[in-house]
Amino acid sequence: MxxxxxxxxxxxxxxxxxxxxxxxxxxxxxxxxxxxxxxxxxxxxxxxxxxxxxxxxxxxxxxxxxxxxxxxxxxxxxxxxxxxxxxxxxxxxxxxxxxxxxxxxxxxxxxxxxxPVCDLLGGAVRAAVPFSGYLFYKWAEHPALDGHPAQSDAWGPALDPDGVVVQARRLIDGYGFGSLKLKGGVFPPEEEIAAIRALARAFPGLPLRIDPNAAWTVATSQRVARELTGVLEYLEDPAPGLDGMAQVARSTSIPLATNMVVSNLTHLSPAVAQDAVQVLLLDHHLWGGLRRSRDLALLCQAFGIGLSMHSNSHLGISLAAMVHLAASVPELAYACDTHYPWNAADDVVRPGVLRFVDGAVPVPTGPGLGVELxxxxxxxxxxxxxxAGRERRDDTGYMRRVVPDYDATLPRW
Structure with missing residues (x-):
């Protein structure tokens, strides 16, 4: 055809x-x-x-x-x-x-x-795919710029540990998430350690992760790992580069996860040689589709690397693809990331098929992805x-329109 x-x-x-x-x-x-x-x-x-x-x-x-x-x-x-x-x-x-x-x-x-697509990938090994609640530090609103009024939202601010806990409770109450991930690298590490500890107190026993996106030096990453040993499920991309990750990995029992230092097959061998990564975050958008990601899962199993799934801001077509992939990967041992709760209100797929039940999305059973545009x-x-007239994503440029002296140099701490 x-x-x-x-x-x-x-x-x-x-x-x-x-x-x-x-x-x-x-x-x-x-x-x-x-x-x-x-x-x-x-x-x-x-x-x-x-x-x-x-x-x-x-x-x-x-x-x-x-x-x-x-x-x-x-x-x-x-x-x-x-x-x-x-x-x-x-x-x-x-x-x-x-x-x-x-x-x-x-x-x-x-x-x-x-x-369904999962059948084309070898069949589903789970009826529903668990996801992790994705927490962010956030402003209360987008500021007024270029004559446009400020844009607030129902989530409110999250700029300290208490705000992060309130956000987490809303995500858990609304979606039933059984694990939580905090996007870090925003405030000094002491403040983010305090946020993780606040989450641990508020939700005892819930697996926790933090991802500072290489905002910490090796020494800072090692210090944070020491302070959060026994608290974190895994630590994602704390320090820049494969060598930096390897140094951190050698000094902690916390598994290190990445979607940054291993992003194509040529990166896998040196990562294994240095034991720099213990959890890889699959992303079919980056790795060339669902079948390539499925193959990558087999390689990770061979090298003893655990699997989760990366997310960027997305809508329901991507969520459906992620679910079909995750359903067909027996090696997936960690709940997947998803931004979907932050963007679902503008979804391009008709409602009814994609839903969260106890923090997991049941695998669509209709033909193909099972969703309708x-x-x-x-x-x-x-x-x-x-x-909008925009040509690219520019988080740094947008921040500098609000905070003109903002320095995006990494690592920052």
Whole structure:
């Protein structure tokens, strides 16, 4: 069955002022929705990060797959890599352009044969996929800029341990999460240690994680690890670089997790050689799709590396793909990350299929991804993208519009 068209729709949707090690989330997230059209009219869906550079690569990749058999995904990936080849294009960028096309192809395949995507990946080994509540330090509102009024949200501020605990309680009450992750690297480590300890007191026995996104030096990472031994489930990307992570790993019993220092297959061997990483966060958007991520899980099992799943701001097409992947990976031992509660109000998929039950998302049982595109919402979000006139995500630039002397240099502490 041939692919006759690929429709790429850039979109923008609302995001709260969530803080991280390089700044703060802007009021709108940039994303792309992919519709892969087969000759019989079946449409497969994909979703990926947006921005001018990302969209340009995706458009080039989409031209390559037109006319190819929807089941020939290995050949299609090779063709995309050739088309996006050259020293100026990193393998992660080529894989990121291919990933939403592969997801859309698998969605279309599933619709053709009447089976869910997880069955195309070997079948589900779990009926529901557990997720971790994703906590952020955040402002109470997006400030008034460029003549636009301030934009508040129902979540309120979280700028100290008490605010983080209030946010966590709301996520647990609303979604039933059985573990929590705090995005750190925002305040001095002592304050973030205090927040983790406050969470441990408020939710005894709940697995906890923190991810400062390489905002700490090796020495600081080692000190934080000492203070939080016995408290953290794992510590994610505390220090910059593979060597830095290896130094921290040698000094603590807390598993170190990453989505930063291992982002393609060439990074895996040195990470294993140095025992720098004990948990890898899968991300099909970065690693080139669902099947490549499934293969990566087998490699991690061979090297004794645990698995969780990375998240960036996303909507329901990506969540459905994440769930199908996680359902088919027996080696996944940790709850997955997801930003979905922060962005679900603008979802482009029709409600009813994706839901959280006791912190887990039941695997959709319909054909393909099992979700249906809401064309009205898609049109609205595409118009929001056009009106915004933005070309890339810029957390640091946005922060500097509010705090002009903000220094994004890492490590910071």
């Amino acid at each position: 041939k692919i006759v068209d690929v429709v790429i729709t850039p979109i923008a949707f609302r995001d709260p002022p969530l803080l991280n090690s390089t700044g703060v989330h802007e009021p709108l997230v940039l994303r792309c929705v992919v519709q892969l059209v087969l000759e019989n009219g079946i449409v497969g869906l994909g979703e990926c990060p947006g921005g001018a550079a990302e969209t340009s690569r995706l458009v080039r990749a989409a031209q390559v797959v037109k006319g190819m058999d929807v089941f020939a995904t290995t050949a299609a990936r090779q063709a995309v890599h050739r088309a996006l080849g050259g020293a100026a294009v990193r393998v992660e960028e080529r894989d990121s352009a291919w990933a939403p096309l592969e997801v859309a192809a698998l969605d279309a395949q599933g619709k053709l044969v009447g089976r 809401d064309e009205v919402v898609l049109t609205e979000l595409h118009q929001a993208y056009l009106d």
